Amino acid sequence: MFNLGELNSSNNLLLDYLKKQSPETLATVAQSVTPEAQQIINQNIQNLLGILPPPHFNVSITTDRENLAGLIGSAMMTGYFIRQMETRMQLDHSLSSVSSPE
Structure with a gap:
C-alpha cells in the first residue's frame, strides 16, 4: 500500500x-471506506493535483517526498472529515426516524 x-x-x-x-x-x-467517501477523496486528490481529462491529456506529475507527504496528509484529513460527516449523517437519520415514526 x-x-x-x-x-x-x-x-x-x-x-x-x-x-x-x-x-x-x-x-x-x-x-x-464507503464508495461515496472514496469518490469524494478521489475527486479531492485529482483537484489538488490538477488532473486534466485523460482522453485529451497525458499528465505526468513529479514531486519530492515532503510534498508527497503533505498530499498524503491532506488526503488522510479529508478521509477523516468525510468519515465523521458520514457518521453524523447516519446519526441524524437515526434520530429523525426515531423522533418522527412513519
Missing part, C-alpha cells in the same frame, strides 16, 4: 503511528 519506512518521521506522531501498523491493519481500514 504505502512504503512508510522511507519517510522521515522526526516530530511527526501520526507518521510514527502509521509506521507501527501492520499492512493488514492499513488494508482493513482502507477497505472499510
Whole structure:
C-alpha cells in the first residue's frame, strides 16, 4: 500500500503511528471506506493535483517526498472529515426516524 519506512518521521506522531501498523491493519481500514467517501477523496486528490481529462491529456506529475507527504496528509484529513460527516449523517437519520415514526 504505502512504503512508510522511507519517510522521515522526526516530530511527526501520526507518521510514527502509521509506521507501527501492520499492512493488514492499513488494508482493513482502507477497505472499510464507503464508495461515496472514496469518490469524494478521489475527486479531492485529482483537484489538488490538477488532473486534466485523460482522453485529451497525458499528465505526468513529479514531486519530492515532503510534498508527497503533505498530499498524503491532506488526503488522510479529508478521509477523516468525510468519515465523521458520514457518521453524523447516519446519526441524524437515526434520530429523525426515531423522533418522527412513519
